[in-house]
Amino acid sequence: MKMTPLAVVVGVLLILAAVTFVVILMPYAHTNQTVPSEIFRQRTAAEAAGRDIYIANGCVYCHTQSIRSVDWGLGAERIAQAGDYLADHPILLGSQRTGPDLSQAGGEHPDDWHLAHFINPRYTRPLSIMPPFAFLGDEQLERLIRYVQSLGLKAADARMARQAYWKAEAVRAYEAGPDANVQWLHDQIPQPWRDLPNPYPTSEAGLARGQKIYQDFCLGCHGPVGDGLGPAQPWIYPPPFNFTILKNREISGGILYFQIMNGITGTAMPYFKRELESEKIWDVGNFVAVYFIDDSDAGMPPKGIPASYEAQGEIEVSGSQ
Amino acid sequence: MGRLLRQRPAQRFLFNANGEMILASRNGTALFGEYATAKAFIVTSAFWMMVATFFGLLGATQLIAPDLTANIGGIVFGRVRPTHVNLVLFGFVTPGLLGAAFYYIPRLLGVPLYSERLGVATALVWNVAVAAGVITLAMGMTQGREYAELIWPIDILIAAGFLLLSFNFIMTVRRRREPILYVSVWYVLAAVVLTACTYAMGNVIWRPDSGALVGIPDAILLWFYGHNIFGLLLTPLSIGVAYYVIPRATGNPLYSHTLSLLGFWSLIVIYTHIGTHHLLQVPVPTWLKVVAIVDSIAMVIPVSAFLINIWYTAKGKLGEIHADIGAKFVFTGTIMYFFVSFQGSLMSLPDVQRVTHFNNWVVGHAHIGVLGFAGMIALGGIYYVLPRISGRPLHSRFLADFQYWMVLIGMVGFTVVLTIAGLIQGNAWLNGETVYRILTQFHVYYVIRAGLGLLIFSSSLLGFYNIARSLPAKRGASA
Numbered sequence: 001m002k003m004t005p006l007a008v009v010v011g012v013l014l015i016l017a018a019v020t021f022v023v024i025l026m027p028y029a030h031t032n033q034t035v036p037s038e039i040f041r042q043r044t045a046a047e048a049a050g051r052d053i054y055i056a057n058g059c060v061y062c063h064t065q066s067i068r069s070v071d072w073g074l075g076a077e078r079i080a081q082a083g084d085y086l087a088d089h090p091i092l093l094g095s096q097r098t099g100p101d102l103s104q105a106g107g108e109h110p111d112d113w114h115l116a117h118f119i120n121p122r123y124t125r126p127l128s129i130m131p132p133f134a135f136l137g138d139e140q141l142e143r144l145i146r147y148v149q150s151l152g153l154k155a156a157d158a159r160m161a162r163q164a165y166w167k168a169e170a171v172r173a174y175e176a177g178p179d180a181n182v183q184w185l186h187d188q189i190p191q192p193w194r195d196l197p198n199p200y201p202t203s204e205a206g207l208a209r210g211q212k213i214y215q216d217f218c219l220g221c222h223g224p225v226g227d228g229l230g231p232a233q234p235w236i237y238p239p240p241f242n243f244t245i246l247k248n249r250e251i252s253g254g255i256l257y258f259q260i261m262n263g264i265t266g267t268a269m270p271y272f273k274r275e276l277e278s279e280k281i282w283d284v285g286n287f288v289a290v291y292f293i294d295d296s297d298a299g300m301p302p303k304g305i306p307a308s309y310e311a312q313g314e315i316e317v318s319g320s321q
Numbered sequence: 322m323g324r325l326l327r328q329r330p331a332q333r334f335l336f337n338a339n340g341e342m343i344l345a346s347r348n349g350t351a352l353f354g355e356y357a358t359a360k361a362f363i364v365t366s367a368f369w370m371m372v373a374t375f376f377g378l379l380g381a382t383q384l385i386a387p388d389l390t391a392n393i394g395g396i397v398f399g400r401v402r403p404t405h406v407n408l409v410l411f412g413f414v415t416p417g418l419l420g421a422a423f424y425y426i427p428r429l430l431g432v433p434l435y436s437e438r439l440g441v442a443t444a445l446v447w448n449v450a451v452a453a454g455v456i457t458l459a460m461g462m463t464q465g466r467e468y469a470e471l472i473w474p475i476d477i478l479i480a481a482g483f484l485l486l487s488f489n490f491i492m493t494v495r496r497r498r499e500p501i502l503y504v505s506v507w508y509v510l511a512a513v514v515l516t517a518c519t520y521a522m523g524n525v526i527w528r529p530d531s532g533a534l535v536g537i538p539d540a541i542l543l544w545f546y547g548h549n550i551f552g553l554l555l556t557p558l559s560i561g562v563a564y565y566v567i568p569r570a571t572g573n574p575l576y577s578h579t580l581s582l583l584g585f586w587s588l589i590v591i592y593t594h595i596g597t598h599h600l601l602q603v604p605v606p607t608w609l610k611v612v613a614i615v616d617s618i619a620m621v622i623p624v625s626a627f628l629i630n631i632w633y634t635a636k637g638k639l640g641e642i643h644a645d646i647g648a649k650f651v652f653t654g655t656i657m658y659f660f661v662s663f664q665g666s667l668m669s670l671p672d673v674q675r676v677t678h679f680n681n682w683v684v685g686h687a688h689i690g691v692l693g694f695a696g697m698i699a700l701g702g703i704y705y706v707l708p709r710i711s712g713r714p715l716h717s718r719f720l721a722d723f724q725y726w727m728v729l730i731g732m733v734g735f736t737v738v739l740t741i742a743g744l745i746q747g748n749a750w751l752n753g754e755t756v757y758r759i760l761t762q763f764h765v766y767y768v769i770r771a772g773l774g775l776l777i778f779s780s781s782l783l784g785f786y787n788i789a790r791s792l793p794a795k796r797g798a799s800a
Binding site: 004012015019020022023059066068069074080085088091094100122135 | 383384385387388390391392393394397398399400402403461462463464465466467491494495501502504506507510511514515518519522531532533534535536537538539540541542543545553582586589590593594596597599600602603604605606609612613675678679680683684746750751753754755756757758760761
C-alpha cells in the first residue's frame with residue numbers, strides 16, 4: 001500500500017468519522033431517549049448553584065456518583081440507572097473514589113453535620129483526607145449543602161423530610177433539659193435492647209479496641225473526654241451528647257449499641273452499621289461506658305452462652321451454674 | 322523585539338543575494354533561526370514539566386496532609402488535580418513530542434518546515450492556552466469533565482493550535498523532496514489532524530456555556546474523547562518519535578514496512594472504539610460495552626505490531642541505544658508501552674475491573690502510560706534532537722542520565738505503591754468495607770508516592786536546566 005499524504009489524512013479522517021458514528025452517534029440515539037427514573041426530578045435554583053460550586057472545586061475528582069452492583073456503603077441501596085442523570089450537565093460520574101460515593105448522599109445527615117464537615121472534614125470524620133472548605137464562606141457553603149442534600153433527588157427529599165421531622169423532636173427534647181432528653185432518647189429504643197447488657201465482659205484488649213474506634217469515629221463530635229465538646233460542637237444543634245451525665249440514668253450496653261448502629265436521625269449522630277461490625281460497636285460502647293459514664297454492664301447477666309474466647313474463669317463459673 | 326526589527330532589512334538583503342536562502346527567509350528561519358519551532362516546543366515542554374510535576378507533588382502532599390494548605394482556595398486539591406493532569410498532557414508531554422517532530426519532519430521530507438514563523442506562533446498560542454488553563458483552573462473555572470476541564474476560550478485556542486500544527490505539517494509534506502512518506506510522518510499527521518477533531522468534539526465546543534452534553538451521552542462522549550487523548554495524540558506522537566529515533570540511533574533499517582502499516586491502521590481503527598471501557602459499571606448500552614471490551618483486547622494488534630517492529634529494529638544494537646541518552650529514554654518508553662498496554666487490555670475485562678475501578682490502581686496505570694511511555698519518549702525525543710539542532714553535545718550527559726534514573730525510579734515506584742494501594746482499596750470495597758474505613762490502610766503508600774513525586778519534580782528542574790543550557794546560545798539567524 002502506498003502511503004500518500006492524501007491516503008493518510010483522508011484515510012484516518014474517514015475512519016474517525018465511521019467510528020464516531022458507531023460509538024457516539026448510535027449510542028446517542030439509544031441513550032437520549034432515556035426516560036426519567038422513579039427518583040428523578042429537576043433541581044431547584046439553589047441546588048443547581050451548589051452544583052456549580054461542586055464542579056468549580058473539583059469535588060468530582062474524589063467523589064463518584066455512580067453506584068454499581070458490587071458496591072457497599074453510602075448509597076449502595078440503589079444501583080444507578082440512566083434515568084437518574086437526566087439533569088446532569090455535565091454528568092459527574094467521577095473516576096476515583098477517594099471519598100464516598102455521593103449518589104444518594106442527600107438526607108443522610110442533617111445540614112448542621114454538613115456545615116461542620118465542610119468547615120473541616122476532620123471535625124466530623126477524624127480520619128478524612130478531604131480539604132477544609134471554610135474558605136468558600138457561608139453563602140457558598142449553604143448552596144453547596146443544598147446540592148449535597150439534593151443528591152438522590154426524590155429519594156433525598158424523602159430522607160430530608162425524615163431529618164426535618166426528627167430534628168424538631170430532638171430539639172424539643174434537648175431544650176426540655178437533661179432528664180427529659182435522656183428519657184426521650186431511651187424511649188426511642190425498643191424495650192429488648194434497653195434491657196440488654198453488653199454481652200462481652202470488660203477486658204483491657206476490648207477497651208483498647210474501643211478507644212481506637214472512638215478516636216476514628218466519635219471524637220470529632222463527642223470530644224476526647226466524652227463531654228460533647230469535640231471540635232464539631234460549635235456548628236451542631238442539638239449539640240453532641242455529653243456522656244458524663246448518663247450515670248444512674250438507666251443506660252445499658254444495648255441502648256448504646258442500638259444508638260451507634262442506627263444513629264439518631266435528625267441529630268448529627270449518624271448510623272454506623274455500615275462501617276462497624278458487631279464487636280466493634282460493643283467495644284466502643286463499652287469504652288464509653290467505662291471511661292465516660294463510669295457505669296458499665298459488660299458481661300453481666302443475662303448474657304446467654306459465653307463466647308468461646310472469654311476468660312477461662314468466666315467459663316468455669318458459667319459452667320458450674 | 323526592537324533589535325529584531327532593525328535587523329530584518331539587512332537580513333532580507335543578505336538572503337536576497339543568496340538564492341538558496343530565499344526559501345529559508347520566507348518561512349521565518351531568518352527571523353527565528355533553524356529549527357526555531359522545535360526549540361520553542363522543547364523549551365515549552367521542559368518548562369511546563371516543572372510546573373506540572375510541582376502540581377502533582379502538591380496534590381500528593383495534600384492527600385497525606387490535608388490541612389497543610391488549608392483554605393487556600395486556589396490550590397484546593399480539586400483544583401490542583403486537573404491542573405496537574407492538563408499540564409502534563411498539554412504542557413509537558415505533547416509539546417515535548419511535537420518539539421521532536423518539528424525536527425524530524427523536515428529531515429524526513431528533505432525540506433525546511435513550511436513556516437517556522439507559523440510554528441513559533443503556534444508555540445506561543447500553545448503557551449498562552451496552557452498558562453490560561455492554570456490560571457482559570459485555580460480560579461475554579463472548569464467544565465468539570467476529566468481532560469476536558471479547560472473552558473471554552475481555551476478550548477478554541479487549543480483547537481486552533483492543532484489546526485495550525487496540521488496546516489504547517491501538511492504544507493511541509495506537500496513541498497517535500499523525499500517522495501516516500503516515512504512511518505513517523507503518518508503518525509504525526511494522524512495525531513494532529515485527528516486530535517483537532519476529537520478535541521473540538523470532546524469539549525462540545527458548540528455549547529460554549531457548559532462544554533458538555535446531558536446525562537449518559539455526556540459520559541460516553543467524554544470517555545471517547547478522553548481515551549483518544551492517549552490513543553490519537555500521545556500514542557501516535559510517541560510512536561512517531563520511536564520510529565525515528567530507534568533506527569537512527571542503531572543504524573539499522575526499519576524491520577518491517579508491513580508491520581508499520583498494520584500497526585498504524587489498526588491503531589486508528591481499534592483505539593477509537595475503546596473509550597467506553599471506562600463505563601463498564603455504568604448504565605450505558607451493553608453492546609457498546611462489548612465493543613469497548615473486544616477492541617480493548619484487540620489493542621494487542623497495534624501494540625505488538627509496533628513493538629515487534631521497533632524491538633527487531635533494535636536487535637543486536639542495545640549498546641548503541643545505551644550510548645545515546647535520547648535513544649535510551651525512547652527505548653525505555655517502548656518497554657513501558659508494553660506494560661501499560663498489556664495492563665490496559667486486562668483492565669477492560671469486567672472481572673478485573675471489579676477490583677481495579679475507582680481506585681489507585683488506575684492512577685498507577687495512568688502514570689505508566691503518560692509518564693513511563695509518552696513522557697519518557699518525549700524526554701528522549703528532546704535529548705535526541707537537541708544536540709543535532711545545536712550542533713554540539715548536550716550541556717551535561719550526566720544530568721540527562723541522572724534525570725533518566727530519577728524518572729524511571731519515580732515512575733516504577735509510583736506504579737508499585739499505587740497498585741498496592743489500589744488492590745487494598747478494591748478488595749476491601751468488594752469485601753464490604755466502606756471508603757472511610759480503609760483510608761489509613763494505604764496512607765503509607767501515599768507518603769511514599771509523595772516522596773517519589775519529589776524525585777520526579779526534582780528531575781524536571783535538572784532537565785530544564787540541562788535543556789536550557791544545551792540550546793544554541795544565540796539565534797541561528799546570522800549563521
